[in-house]
Amino acid sequence: MEKEINAGYTITDRLSVGNAEFVIGQSESAPAKFVTWKVKKGEKDYYWGHYCNDRLTALEDLCNRALDEVHHLKSLRQEQNVGENPARQNGKKKSVPER
Structure with a gap:
């Protein structure tokens, strides 16, 4: 695989989340x-x-950024589900303890 370089930094790590990627670049100079x-x-x-x-x-920043994107995508999915099935959300049975 060919080395990937951006702005003088060699890309060493990559995380993909949805349509986004988060990368680490390293430069000694x-x-x-x-x-x-x-x-x-x-x-x-x-x-x-x-x-x-x-x-x-x-590495910590890379992981935090990727996790933020995961949370963002999950919230978008939840909004879509609520918008598509409002009756289903209201029709859920609640768990009631037996007496």
Whole structure:
């Protein structure tokens, strides 16, 4: 696989969530050695860089950004389900303890 480089940073890690990817870039010569970016799947347009001085912080940021996207996608799915089936939501049986 060919090395992927953006703005002088070599892409070392990647997480895909939906149509988004989150990547870590590393550069030995940059003031901030690590960066995380968001990028649309299949494109090379990196944006919203978060710059870090150490790999552990970059990994944490990568995971947090991906998890935020997961939560966003789940909330969109829940909104769609409520909009498509409002009667179903109201018709759910509630669990009542036996007496």
